[in-house]
Amino acid sequence: MNPIKNASLKKYNTFGFDVQCSHLIEIHNETDLLELYAEDFFDNHFRVIGGGSNILLTRNYSGGILLNRLMGHWMESEDEHSIDITFGAGENWHQTVLHCVKNNWGGLENLSLIPGCVGASPIQNIGAYGIEVKDKIVSVRVFDTTSGEFVILSNEDCRFGYRDSIFKRAEYKHLIVTSVTFHLSKINHELKLNYGDIQHELKQQNVSQPTIADVSNAVIAIRRSKLPDPAVLGNSGSFFKNPVVEMDIFKAAQLKYPEIKWFPVDETHVKVAAGWLIETAGWKGFKKGNVGVHEKQALVLVHFGGGKGEEISSLAREIQTDIHDKFGIVLEFEVNIW
């Protein structure tokens, strides 16, 4: 495993912030986890990083960082209609989606081009273009760092919610995801096209009878046109969640801003587009020192280089306060602040 002492995490977070951890360890197989358990590694502070695309590093970390590099994929079961297939937690998410699309296994295509690893996909129940990964997850295999055992959690055990799961809660931070099993279709794919610009993009590409590959290509094209590539401009995707707000709070905001962008959730709640709130409040394209708000997508905070994570967290708090003052709505961070 060869731990590296006082390692820089700069290349392991997509914001590109240069902070250090006391030691960095790459995990390549489940035996590595058992060895660390035997050495009492988990008695001390530790954290796991996959692709580092949903974290904001604001300070040096005195504990150990595990880089999840558990690779591989294997079939659990299949019939003429569907397949249950497992991917190692360290597999790249987008390559996993492309592998499924290439094999004509349907279900994940709307989640194309999301950065990061398979192991992080259940953590915040990744979602895009009307699909949440929870809809395709059968089970999640985890290593329990307190008992030293591997456990399989069912979809229900994970208590998935909107960009949420048990893994985000402090009392489950002792679990390390080692692999995820997905249930995918082999025929009669249920395409999800009524979200965002997918239909418009398919039309642009002269596609009238889309396949899952067409949908994946459309999503990739839309995302490339709107979102900054972390390899070029540091970012962690949407910094804030779309707030799900109670009807009376929403009605008060709507009275002031009749054009507010919202979507129904249930009888007493609506989801408000956080990007719309931030843009309407005038933050889109804002720059302060080494950081700012992306010029094409107000939900994305960016690092131009040479800055510190605290600059992003301070800008995020300024935006939070301003949105609350203007709309009476509280924005929550989607990115994990470390």
Ligand code: FAD
């Ligand atoms: P990391 O950033 O490495 O980790 C995120 C959290 O998960 C941390 O708390 C970490 O400790 C924990 N973690 C990671 N791996 C494990 C593991 N194996 N076991 C236990 N805990 C673990 N997200 C969406 O939902 N939808 C999008 O459309 C989307 N688009 C994005 C676009 C861009 C340009 C960027 C930069 C980000 C985007 N994201 C999106 C956010 C992010 O890519 C996802 O949340 C992704 O799943 C994070 O994966 P990761 O491997 O990089 O996680």
Ligand code: NAP
């Ligand atoms: P968009 O299409 O401009 O839509 C703006 C917001 O409205 C989205 O956040 C989306 O919510 C919501 N929305 C749109 N159509 C909807 C519908 N039919 N029903 C319910 N909600 C609807 O969004 P975008 O910024 O270009 O992003 C496109 C997709 O990629 C979204 O699903 C978004 O979540 C995802 N994305 C996520 C990240 C991230 O880091 N988390 C980064 C980039 C893109 P939802 O976000 O709930 O879908």
